[in-house]
Amino acid sequence: MTEHNNTNASGARPTDGSDGASSGEPLDASWEAFAQEHADDLADVARSRNAKRFEKHAERAQKKAMLSVNDLDQGTFTDDAIGPGRGPRDTTASSWLDTDVVMDRYGGGFTPPTSFAPTSRRLIVFAALTVIGVLGIIASVLVPRFTGMLGTVFGAVLLVGIAGLAASRRGKRHDDPFDDGARV
Structure with missing residues (x-):
């Protein structure tokens, strides 16, 4: 720590009765x-x-x-009703990190789904057209002789694929009366 510098001539610290000088x-x-x-x-x-x-x-x-x-x-x-020494983060419930313990306690185990939701063929076709259009445009740049023709064809394929994907999303109706339209 830093020592305080005593500026009194005698080296003594002043008290209430005296300032430490010779005058007294x-x-x-x-x-x-x-x-x-x-x-x-x-x-x-x-x-x-x-x-x-x-x-x-x-x-x-x-x-x-x-x-x-x-x-x-x-x-x-x-x-205060919880008791002394308990804070807002002192919980006795299980953590989400204890998933295995919770699953064992309530029985059953996790059963993975056997398949994904059914995907329409129309959606698969439009997704494939989009991917083919992107890859075709990239390939058309690599072939300078046919860039104009390939770029036009694959650009049209890309636009059809994107338009089809956008149109397939339009008009989705949910029959749940409590569905407010919010999606994650």
């Missing part, structure tokens, strides 16, 4: 004498812009520090 006058009296000698300078400092700014800052800090976290008891942050 009390500390309060020597402070009063200093204040009277430098009254004009102290008044200028008190009227300065920095002093006013410091006062405003001190007032704001005093208002801000009216309530401290240390002033509140533990029950303020937790439900």
Whole structure:
């Protein structure tokens, strides 16, 4: 830690009764004498812009520090009915990381699906047209002699594939009366 520099001539620390100097006058009296000698300078400092700014800052800090976290008891942050020493993150329920334990407790195990939802042939055709169109455009760049013709053909295939995919998504109806249309 940093040692404090003692500026007294005798090396002794001043007490309330003495300022440590050879004069022997009390500390309060020597402070009063200093204040009277430098009254004009102290008044200028008190009227300065920095002093006013410091006062405003001190007032704001005093208002801000009216309530401290240390002033509140533990029950303020937790439900006192739960019991002492229990916080909002002290839970006795199982974690989502304990999936195996939970599955064993409630029986049954996880059964993976045997197949995906049925996919229409129309959707598969439009997806294939989209992929063929993208690959064809990339390939047309590699064959400079036929770039114009291949680019036009595969560009049209790509547009048909994308339009078909967009059209297949339109008009989906859900029969659930509580379905508000929100999707994840």
